[in-house]
Amino acid sequence: MVETITLTEASSEVEALYQLAAAVLNEHTNANDLCAVCGCAFPCERAVLAEHNLSL
Ligand SMILES: [Zn+2]
Numbered sequence: 837m838v839e840t841i842t843l844t845e846a847s848s849e850v851e852a853l854y855q856l857a858a859a860v861l862n863e864h865t866n867a868n869d870l871c872a873v874c875g876c877a878f879p880c881e882r883a884v885l886a887e888h889n890l891s892l
Pocket residue numbers: 864871872873874875880881882883
């Protein structure tokens with residue numbers, strides 16, 4: 837019973853992380869080799885991190 841609850845919580849955390857990563861990737865887009873949000877070289881650190889999270 838306890839294990840079931842823990843598993844459910846873990847998978848909803850993964851789901852939330854996935855949603856967040858997808859939202860970051862939607863916003864941090866390539867604008868002439870610069871990140872549209874950060875203004876630094878694309879892909880920016882956050883986009884790379886989000887992409888890594890999506891590939892999990
Ligand atoms: Zn960015």
